[in-house]
Amino acid sequence: xxxxxxxxxxxxxxxxxxxxxxxxxxxxxxxxxxxxxxxxxxxxxxxxxxxxxxxxxxxxxxxxxxxxxxxxxxxxxxxxxxxxxxxxxxxxxxxxxxxxxxxxxxxxxxxxxxxxxxxxxxxxxxxxxxxxxxxxxxxxxxxxxxxxxxxxxxxxxxxxxxxxxxxxxxxxxxxxxxxxxxxxxxxxxxxxxxxxxxxxxxxxxxxxxxxxxxxxxxxxxxxxxxxxxxxxxxxxxxxxxxxxxxxxxxxxxxxxxxxxxxxxxxxxxxxxxxxxxxxxxxxxxxxxxxxxxxxxxxxxxxxxxxxxxxxxxxxxxxxxxxxxxxxxxxxxxxxxxxxxxxxxxxxxxxxxxxxxxxxxxxxxxxxxxxxxxxxxxxxxxxxxxxxxxxxxxxxxxxxxxxxxxxxxxxxxxxxxxxxxxxxxxxxxxxxxxxxxxxxxxxxxxxxxxxxxxxxxxxxxxxxxxxxxxxxxxx
Numbered sequence: 028x029x030x031x032x033x034x035x036x037x038x039x040x041x042x043x044x045x046x047x048x049x050x051x052x053x054x055x056x057x058x059x060x061x062x063x064x065x066x067x068x069x070x071x072x073x074x075x076x077x078x079x080x081x082x083x084x085x086x087x088x089x090x091x092x093x094x095x096x097x098x099x100x101x102x103x104x105x106x107x108x109x110x111x112x113x114x115x116x117x118x119x120x121x122x123x124x125x126x127x128x129x130x131x132x133x134x135x136x137x138x139x140x141x142x143x144x145x146x147x148x149x150x151x152x153x154x155x156x157x158x159x160x161x162x163x164x165x166x167x168x169x170x171x172x173x174x175x176x177x178x179x180x181x182x183x184x185x186x187x188x189x190x191x192x193x194x195x196x197x198x199x200x201x202x203x204x205x206x207x208x209x210x211x212x213x214x215x216x217x218x219x220x221x222x223x224x225x226x227x228x229x230x231x232x233x234x235x236x237x238x239x240x241x242x243x244x245x246x247x248x249x250x251x252x253x254x255x256x257x258x259x260x261x262x263x264x265x266x267x268x269x270x271x272x273x274x275x276x277x278x279x280x281x282x283x284x285x286x287x288x289x290x291x292x293x294x295x296x297x298x299x300x301x302x303x304x305x306x307x308x309x310x311x312x313x314x315x316x317x318x319x320x321x322x323x324x325x326x327x328x329x330x331x332x333x334x335x336x337x338x339x340x341x342x343x344x345x346x347x348x349x350x351x352x353x354x355x356x357x358x359x360x361x362x363x364x365x366x367x368x369x370x371x372x373x374x375x376x377x378x379x380x381x382x383x384x385x386x387x388x389x390x391x392x393x394x395x396x397x398x399x400x401x402x403x404x405x406x407x408x409x410x411x412x413x414x415x416x417x418x419x420x421x422x423x424x425x426x427x428x429x430x431x432x433x434x435x436x437x438x439x440x441x442x443x444x445x446x447x448x449x450x451x452x453x454x455x456x457x458x459x460x461x462x463x464x465x466x467x468x469x470x471x472x473x474x475x476x477x478x479x480x481x482x483x484x485x486x487x488x489x490x491x492x493x494x495x496x497x498x499x500x501x
Contacts, residue, residue, distance in 0.1 A: 164312030262301025274327030356415030361422025
């Protein structure tokens with residue numbers, strides 16, 4: 028069964044009303060994090076070196092940052108070691124007052140001019156207990172059972188004003204990173220990056236050093252008593268907890284199978300750097316990064332949920348969406364959801380595939396009957412209306428219909444061409460239509476009018492029209 032989006036459910040309730048100036052901020056291009064995990068004390072100490080580039084047309088004398096509410100900044104210096112003045116306060120986010128964060132404002136001795144770069148080093152420490160009262164899946168914490176740092180809990184500095192809208196803009200910024208994580212003996216630090224070194228630090232600690240494989244939008248750093256499974260030929264790593272050894276082997280096998288399946292159908296991404304799977308506790312929310320993902324323990328314990336592995340790995344075959352359509356969640360979640368269904372068809376047969384697609388239809392129909400806006404909103408408008416969660420279902424169905432119209436061979440060629448052209452430059456719906464028509468040598472105007480830009484498709488799904496009859500329309 029398709030999962031609802033776990034990462035940004037909160038944003039569905041937010042109206043993006045921030046002024047343009049709030050979003051027109053410099054960006055972090057590189058993080059250097061030195062993190063000490065004090066597990067018995069439930070605390071971390073961090074030195075975070077941020078390389079900041081001012082790509083705006085304006086000068087900036089203040090740099091706003093967001094941190095978790097219980098992380099306190101001790102000092103800030105520039106790249107030459109000179110202290111910088113700053114203010115910090117616990118605030119409510121302006122467009123989501125139920126969410127609190129620590130707002131830090133760094134005051135520069137001279138303005139950061141357009142196209143200039145600045146390095147600041149922020150030393151902070153404190154506690155993390157997640158945001159379960161606001162976002163149920165953000166249960167991040169620091170303790171001897173399991174520790175997790177990620178942007179969902181503002182565990183490292185996000186260059187943003189005190190609003191969720193500004194946070195989302197910062198989250199959409201790509202950067203590189205280097206991380207040194209120091210943990211007690213017997214524990215392992217894991218992230219989505221490449222492990223370049225691990226070594227003892229005195230008698231009681233171990234240091235793990237990582238660097239980013241590719242420019243990325245997020246850092247996820249977990250600490251636990253992990254056990255690792257390796258598939259060296261496929262550059263696969265599965266970090267799991269001791270109770271889930273059998274499930275971990277199933278996850279490793281599924282990961283290998285689905286990577287080979289996607290590679291055979293769509294080609295292996297040129298920038299493929301291997302894949303890392305990191306187990307996290309149930310209820311903490313599965314999430315995909317660049318060539319890694321966090322997978323809740325349920326998929327390790329319950330073989331019927333192995334499709335979640337297919338889904339998360341499917342994100343590695345996503346194109347880069349333009350900023351104007353990113354919030355539609357179409358070019359990530361619709362494609363990953365349909366790729367998951369294609370994997371089910373390959374591994375389990377046509378009947379299982381059709382049942383999976385009908386579950387997606389049923390989920391969308393329930394929402395459409397419950398909320399008229401869901402029925403009346405074209406996929407192309409999902410971003411503006413914060414309805415991106417429905418790309419998991421109706422979005423996947425739109426690709427199902429497209430696949431049926433053009434056939435498996437042409438559909439696979441569409442994906443190959445899209446990855447070749449839009450891995451590093453952004454795609455939007457107009458560009459996707461041109462690509463599909465060029466590849467298939469068909470006019471797909473009616474299809475795009477009804478499935479992407481119109482709502483006739485909602486009626487087709489709600490009325491239960493069979494897929495064969497839907498395809499005859501085009």
